[in-house]
Amino acid sequence: MEQYKIVLDLLGSDKGPETVLLGASLAFKEFPNLSITLVGPKEVVISKKEELGLDMSRIKIIEANETISNYENPYTGIMNKPNASLVLAMKEVGQEEENYIGMISPGNTGAILMGSFRFLSDENKTRPCISALLPNAKGAFTCLVDAGATIDCTSGQLHSFAHLGSDLMRKMYKIEKPRVGLLSNGAEPTKGNHLVKETYPILEEDKELNFIGNIEGNKALSGDCDVLVCDGFAGNQVLKNTEGVAKLFITDIVKLSKKKNKPEYMEVANYLMKAYDLGALGGGILLGTRKIIMKARGNSDERAIVNISRMLINYAGGAAVFDNEYRDEAAR
């Protein structure tokens, strides 16, 4: 059985290191061939060892108590905090002789990006981006790049993201020519902000890409494209707005079920929760780096950690990140 070694940053989740550790313990149970290097406060691991039934032979601990908060400048955080858990995790995963498949961190997104560029950039010094895989109306997934790493982008960066996203979809879903769409405020080539208008002809001229034109926000989840390219600000809006709308609808259905005394409505709420639970997806994959870096959401719970561990292991093995059994019920 192939052995998988990963690095897990215990710090950075709003829910605290105990929750991240709980996620790790669940991942251990699911993957008997998994070893994890935990970067964070040692005493948390020791104190929870028995309760969580941790097999310490599969664990290495790197002590870290410092974190780069969401209020800090990512660049100065990376430069001035050599003992931050994120920095130590990145240095560890970069040790080629350790043969890690990748790392997971729920920390400051900007700092993960800066750190990846500083410690784990590939030979081309690619600007990394974060991809999010969104469930779409075709029952498949759309790769959103950038989902929030580079907030202000250049057209050259968007061009690079289009390639990184296409590579991901080729590798993971065996899509030979992933359809690339450019997120805009209208389908016509004349629509867009300055950045989109500048990027459109670049994508159009690149014959290595299967560029299909602008995609409007209402088609972001339609499955019309496999890769949806945008700057990190817009991508973050798509990702979080989708999550917000899902939450709003589900909350409404639950209330309606109680108010009208119709327990069967809860089956619909449960379906939506399972089929579109972006929280459970766990986070995004940093593309363009030497090692796989998974960005877990800042509000990651143990479920998110175990899901993102599964994503990392599947991705490393070249398998599709996840099948969505729930969406099969309706969407396909």
Next chain:
Amino acid sequence: MEQYKIVLDLLGSDKGPETVLLGASLAFKEFPNLSITLVGPKEVVISKKEELGLDMSRIKIIEANETISNYENPYTGIMNKPNASLVLAMKEVGQEEENYIGMISPGNTGAILMGSFRFLSDENKTRPCISALLPNAKGAFTCLVDAGATIDCTSGQLHSFAHLGSDLMRKMYKIEKPRVGLLSNGAEPTKGNHLVKETYPILEEDKELNFIGNIEGNKALSGDCDVLVCDGFAGNQVLKNTEGVAKLFITDIVKLSKKKNKPEYMEVANYLMKAYDLGALGGGILLGTRKIIMKARGNSDERAIVNISRMLINYAGGAAVFDNEYRDEAAR
């Protein structure tokens, strides 16, 4: 009974002038005190007169056959097509002696913006923006400004939008101090793209505004703020993404209902359709102009046209634009 006179641009909807005219006929039935100046192809009105039961004494027709398409540059469209229906409609509504309450157009958004600035700007030459009223989790509405008029914005424009949105919510919903949020990729004041970071301190320092800080995309519909400020590109994403997610969910529930043979699921789908039907909201209100200009969606059907006529009439009368009886069922 107070008489209302409005101008309606028959051209610009994907569904054709017949559909817009059908919407007008429904508005006539709902508001016996309504007169409409129709700007568009006269022969369409004449040919449909009997079928739709149009009372020609309440109709004035301004002949127009030219339109500014979504593929055209809005500025050159406005400047070079003096006979475009949109241009004629704007000139007509600006005739003070005619005493119109406002106009409705499903045409090119950019051209509406340019035209409003040229023909209908207020004494301060305010940069107009389009507001969209989005149903939120508190059972009320959030005013999104700008919803897609000015795609590339300056911080000064966002500042102005914050005031225009606040004025709207004061007038329509009698909210004394509307809470203003700034759409960003994180709640912290340090988060945002260049524009957001530049705008934050300006909104914070303006004591006439009730600025509550950054709002993330997953809170856009939470009801945490009354006015959500962003550039037109981001606003268009929020608006259209919300619509796209709603459509995806509803479609899934309908499929699930059939597949599992559970007709009661359709009650949930119908509830969501009614409560969150952005299509039915019909469009946005242009703020910062001398006359009220309602931008109907490009895919407006007759229902959207009648709804937006109702919005215009209610707004002119200082009444809340719409109550949402459906959302009462669950959300309040």
